[in-house]
Amino acid sequence: MSNHDEPLFDDGETKQSIPSVAGRIRSLVKNQPYAVLCVQGEGQPYGALVAFAFSEDLRHAVFATPIATRKFRLLSECNRVAFVVDNRSSHAQELMAIEAVTATGRSVLLGRDGDFDRWADLLVGKHPYLEAFVKSESCALFLVDIVRFLHVARFQEVNQWIPTGHS
Amino acid sequence: MDSDRPLVIALRDAGNCDEMIIGGKALKLAQLAAADFKVPQGFCITTWAYQSFIEDNTITATIRMELGRKSMDDMRWEEIWDAALRIRSLFLTHSCSKVLQREVDSALQHLDTSKPIAVRSSSPSEDAAGTSFAGLHESIVGVTGKTAVLDAVRLVWASLWSDAALLYRRELQLDPEQSRMAVLVQEMVSADRSGVAFGCDPRTGNRDLAIIESVPGPCSLLVDGLCDPDRWKVDRESRKVLEWFAGERDLHADKGPLLAEPDVLKILDTLLSIEHRFQWTPDMEWSGRSESLTVLQARPVTTGTPDTDETRQWYLTLRPSDARLRKARRRVAEELIPQLEAEGRELAAMDLDACNDRQLAEAIEQRYAAVEKWKKIYWDEFIPFAHGVRRLATYYNDAVRPEDPYEFVALLQNQPLIAVQRNKAIAALANEVRLDKTLHNLLDELLTEHAGALDWNSARDMFARTSIESIARFVCEFERLTERYLDIVYDEVRLYDTTESLLRNILELARVDGEPANSTASSNSVKALEQRLLAAVGNDRHDEAKDVIDTGRVSWKLRDDDNLLVARLESQLLRALEIGVERLRVDGRIEGKGRPAAKDAESIARCLRDTTATPIQLHASPAELTPSAPSANAGETPRQLVGQPASSGVATGSARLVQGSEDLGKFRRGEVLVCDAIQPTMTHLVPLASAIVERRGGMLIHGAIIARELGIPCVNGVRNATDRLANGDLVTVDGHLGIVTLGSPEFDLELRLDISQARKRVAPVTRCASYLFVVLESIAFFYGLQLV
Numbered sequence: 014m015s016n017h018d019e020p021l022f023d024d025g026e027t028k029q030s031i032p033s034v035a036g037r038i039r040s041l042v043k044n045q046p047y048a049v050l051c052v053q054g055e056g057q058p059y060g061a062l063v064a065f066a067f068s069e070d071l072r073h074a075v076f077a078t079p080i081a082t083r084k085f086r087l088l089s090e091c092n093r094v095a096f097v098v099d100n101r102s103s104h105a106q107e108l109m110a111i112e113a114v115t116a117t118g119r120s121v122l123l124g125r126d127g128d129f130d131r132w133a134d135l136l137v138g139k140h141p142y143l144e145a146f147v148k149s150e151s152c153a154l155f156l157v158d159i160v161r162f163l164h165v166a167r168f169q170e171v172n173q174w175i176p177t178g179h180s
Numbered sequence: 181m182d183s184d185r186p187l188v189i190a191l192r193d194a195g196n197c198d199e200m201i202i203g204g205k206a207l208k209l210a211q212l213a214a215a216d217f218k219v220p221q222g223f224c225i226t227t228w229a230y231q232s233f234i235e236d237n238t239i240t241a242t243i244r245m246e247l248g249r250k251s252m253d254d255m256r257w258e259e260i261w262d263a264a265l266r267i268r269s270l271f272l273t274h275s276c277s278k279v280l281q282r283e284v285d286s287a288l289q290h291l292d293t294s295k296p297i298a299v300r301s302s303s304p305s306e307d308a309a310g311t312s313f314a315g316l317h318e319s320i321v322g323v324t325g326k327t328a329v330l331d332a333v334r335l336v337w338a339s340l341w342s343d344a345a346l347l348y349r350r351e352l353q354l355d356p357e358q359s360r361m362a363v364l365v366q367e368m369v370s371a372d373r374s375g376v377a378f379g380c381d382p383r384t385g386n387r388d389l390a391i392i393e394s395v396p397g398p399c400s401l402l403v404d405g406l407c408d409p410d411r412w413k414v415d416r417e418s419r420k421v422l423e424w425f426a427g428e429r430d431l432h433a434d435k436g437p438l439l440a441e442p443d444v445l446k447i448l449d450t451l452l453s454i455e456h457r458f459q460w461t462p463d464m465e466w467s468g469r470s471e472s473l474t475v476l477q478a479r480p481v482t483t484g485t486p487d488t489d490e491t492r493q494w495y496l497t498l499r500p501s502d503a504r505l506r507k508a509r510r511r512v513a514e515e516l517i518p519q520l521e522a523e524g525r526e527l528a529a530m531d532l533d534a535c536n537d538r539q540l541a542e543a544i545e546q547r548y549a550a551v552e553k554w555k556k557i558y559w560d561e562f563i564p565f566a567h568g569v570r571r572l573a574t575y576y577n578d579a580v581r582p583e584d585p586y587e588f589v590a591l592l593q594n595q596p597l598i599a600v601q602r603n604k605a606i607a608a609l610a611n612e613v614r615l616d617k618t619l620h621n622l623l624d625e626l627l628t629e630h631a632g633a634l635d636w637n638s639a640r641d642m643f644a645r646t647s648i649e650s651i652a653r654f655v656c657e658f659e660r661l662t663e664r665y666l667d668i669v670y671d672e673v674r675l676y677d678t679t680e681s682l683l684r685n686i687l688e689l690a691r692v693d694g695e696p697a698n699s700t701a702s703s704n705s706v707k708a709l710e711q712r713l714l715a716a717v718g719n720d721r722h723d724e725a726k727d728v729i730d731t732g733r734v735s736w737k738l739r740d741d742d743n744l745l746v747a748r749l750e751s752q753l754l755r756a757l758e759i760g761v762e763r764l765r766v767d768g769r770i771e772g773k774g775r776p777a778a779k780d781a782e783s784i785a786r787c788l789r790d791t792t793a794t795p796i797q798l799h800a801s802p803a804e805l806t807p808s809a810p811s812a813n814a815g816e817t818p819r820q821l822v823g824q825p826a827s828s829g830v831a832t833g834s835a836r837l838v839q840g841s842e843d844l845g846k847f848r849r850g851e852v853l854v855c856d857a858i859q860p861t862m863t864h865l866v867p868l869a870s871a872i873v874e875r876r877g878g879m880l881i882h883g884a885i886i887a888r889e890l891g892i893p894c895v896n897g898v899r900n901a902t903d904r905l906a907n908g909d910l911v912t913v914d915g916h917l918g919i920v921t922l923g924s925p926e927f928d929l930e931l932r933l934d935i936s937q938a939r940k941r942v943a944p945v946t947r948c949a950s951y952l953f954v955v956l957e958s959i960a961f962f963y964g965l966q967l968v
Contacts, residue, residue, distance in 0.1 A: 033813050033816070034813065034816045035813060035815070035816065093930060106241075106244075106357070107244060107248070108241075108244070108245060108248070109244060109245060109247075109248025109249070110248070117927070117930050118930070119930070160929045160930045161929055161930075163819060165820075167248060167249070167250065167822060168245075168248075168822075169820055169822045169917070169918075169919050170820060170821070170822045171818070171819040171820030171921075172816060172817070172818050172819060172820075173816070173817045173818070173819045174815050174816045174817075175815045175817075175929065176815065177814070177815060
């Protein structure tokens with residue numbers, strides 16, 4: 014009886030398994046179609062909503078943008094990016110039920126040869142209505158090497174997950 | 181008033197109302213009134229009024245935040261109580277609308293307000309047939325005046341979110357968006373006899389019988405368990421009284437039955453009439469005899485399976501009335517604690533080395549029995565008395581309505597707790613070390629040279645060799661300290677045997693870079709808070725308020741002391757076991773190198789008595805054999821852990837886990853104390869800590885109150901805190917918001933990433949796209965435009 018003051022509701026609580034953060038991130042990025050892409054340039058941060066898809070191992074994300082855009086220009090100058098994905102639209106009245114994930118990484122512009130088709134198919138697979146857009150000559154496809162995820166739940170509960178290979 | 185959504189309805193007009201609007205209790209009474217049963221006059225404040233109140237004051241979102249702070253399944257009962265207290269405070273600090281105030285004022289004019297009024301909960305989900313959650317919500321009796329009625333209404337509304345209701349949240353389907361509470365306001369009926377009656381035997385469900393109970397006075401005497409009732413078993417068919425059981429009442433001079441047979445039969449007739457009229461077997465509260473018999477409440481009797489969740493049932497017993505608390509205070513403070521203290525002292529004084537093996541075996545058995553006895557008393561009587569502090573909380577908040585619902589905690593400070601006295605004695609020794617350089621250096625040398633293997637006897641010899649008076653005094657005071665306060669068990673180890681840890685703590689406290697944290701509460705601020713409460717309750721209730729404060733303080737002090745006193749008793753058992761084990765080891769009758777624990781008492785005593793008994797196996801505990809594996813998933817690390825903001829302030833430091841006696845001496849000044857729960861046995865570390873993180877949650881637990889007293893940030897209720905934090909982790913503890921942040925907000929991985937590897941995947945942008953971009957950019961530049 015080391016702790017006399019521990020009367021109840023605790024059996025099984027103290028050592029319960031922590032739900033997998035990776036699993037929750039996977040579920041969120043799989044179920045949410047759009048993310049806020051955060052870029053920077055000329056000392057100015059900038060955000061834009063993009064359709065995205067993640068690779069199965071969550072180490073890469075892909076998105077497309079017309080080349081005549083501010084984000085394309087900023088990405089050409091600085092490839093450090095962040096993605097914010099959340100489910101707030103499903104829980105407008107329930108702050109505590111909202112989950113969000115911020116993924117950080119570096120983007121690379123994919124050329125039309127090489128892996129372009131593979132990543133384009135991944136994006137189009139998730140967003141079939143964007144096929145023409147993605148494959149348009151004036152559209153650029155960016156691949157993001159994800160360095161880490163920061164998952165937020167219950168307003169303030171934050172966990173970091175680093176996909177294998179970056180730690 | 182919106183006629184489609186009335187805020188107030190007279191009871192006599194409510195017989196055809198929807199239960200969702202006036203609640204089950206009010207509806208049944210309204211139906212009884214409509215069917216000419218005698219019920220007290222009254223009116224209902226509808227669920228529309230509740231809804232309007234929470235919408236006007238945007239309370240729903242705050243309730244959601246409160247209940248969503250962490251999974252309710254992860255909340256300890258103390259955290260549930262805390263959440264309920266904060267919600268209650270929310271209701272108390274917001275006003276009822278002017279419209280409702282007018283409606284209530286008008287309805288009260290139809291009642292006899294020269295007598296006290298009862299304000300009772302009438303939840304739409306409370307009295308559903310087949311399930312009963314009676315008692316989970318609040319009812320307030322003896323209310324006088326419109327303002328007091330409106331105050332009581334808000335308290336009843338708040339009780340929709342009471343701690344007890346939250347325990348049954350699933351069964352009640354509690355939902356901040358959907359759940360509603362109606363309130364019944366009635367004249368109180370005063371009679372010389374009241375009671376309860378059941379249309380069947382509620383324990384067995386036997387429908388041939390009716391059961392009637394009566395007390396001499398108001399029904400609350402029975403419902404609150406303050407008076408043992410007389411009880412009648414009546415045959416429903418023949419209307420014959422089969423048995424009468426007299427209640428055990430000290431002051432009941434007349435030993436005859438409280439009710440004459442015609443009174444009993446009148447109650448039976450009423451039960452049967454209700455059953456006939458409404459087609460359900462009633463469970464009825466009544467008051468008055470013969471023609472003045474009044475039905476206070478009736479609902480379908482519940483004979484279903486009782487709640488099998490023992491922890492919830494146990495918790496519900498922890499809500500004694502004021503009278504019971506006073507009784508508990510006398511019993512705990514005047515009888516039990518002195519007995520426990522005396523027993524510990526007596527056992528500590530016994531010279532066990534002088535005992536032969538048989539006597540030692542007897543001593544072990546006696547001590548084991550004593551520990552078991554006091555553990556039971558601890559659960560049955562000490563823990564329920566902890567409610568004294570909670571009673572003070574609600575009493576203070578109801579009267580003062582402070583912005584901070586924990587303002588009352590300052591009233592508990594500066595109490596002469598055993599742990600506080602011990603900590604003061606430790607601090608005084610540390611001060612001596614701080615001021616005496618020779619002593620400081622000697623202690624430092626000693627602890628460096630004998631790290632992990634310091635034996636107090638040799639240390640004392642070494643101190644004695646210096647022949648310095650101040651050092652001799654230190655030795656003397658240190659020994660007095662350990663004798664008086666360290667003869668306790670923590671983590672199955674006698675702290676008396678771990679003097680090295682305490683010496684290290686003293687040296688750490690003595691470090692010259694500033695004073696350790698001290699109590700922030702001045703006696704003036706405590707006095708001011710007392711005055712605030714007394715002014716709020718008014719002159720007529722000064723004695724009552726002082727009694728509640730005193731009971732709260734005694735409850736707080738004894739609930740801390742009892743832990744140490746039981747730990748002292750455990751220490752006496754462990755001392756006897758260790759001597760026994762030593763003897764058996766010498767005789768080669770013990771196998772294994774483990775330490776004895778209470779569970780070994782029986783076998784060690786048997787072996788000491790019987791030299792032919794099989795040798796005992798004493799293995800090291802599993803924790804000693806195998807270090808626990810890290811539980812986190814690969815690549816996952818917490819960045820921000822959320823708990824309860826238990827003491828305000830922000831501090832950053834290196835985490836130090838204290839999980840056992842061996843960790844006590846490792847604690848360094850400025851570290852963040854991370855533990856499962858701060859116990860009275862280890863509170864002397866708190867002044868060294870820059871902040872506290874605990875797995876156990878609650879605003880009134882030891883760690884939270886001590887942290888508040890010393891002004892140290894504390895976040896508790898952090899799930900798996902000791903698994904998720906490790907020694908040396910840089911943590912920032914935000915005691916304002918209840919957040920623990922790990923590490924600094926860096927981007928080292930992002931900056932380190934080798935981009936050349938990533939570039940391998942990149943082919944040049946297609947000529948067309950590249951050309952198009954250059955063209956567009958040139959055009960944009962020419963026209964002074966920005967690309968979007």
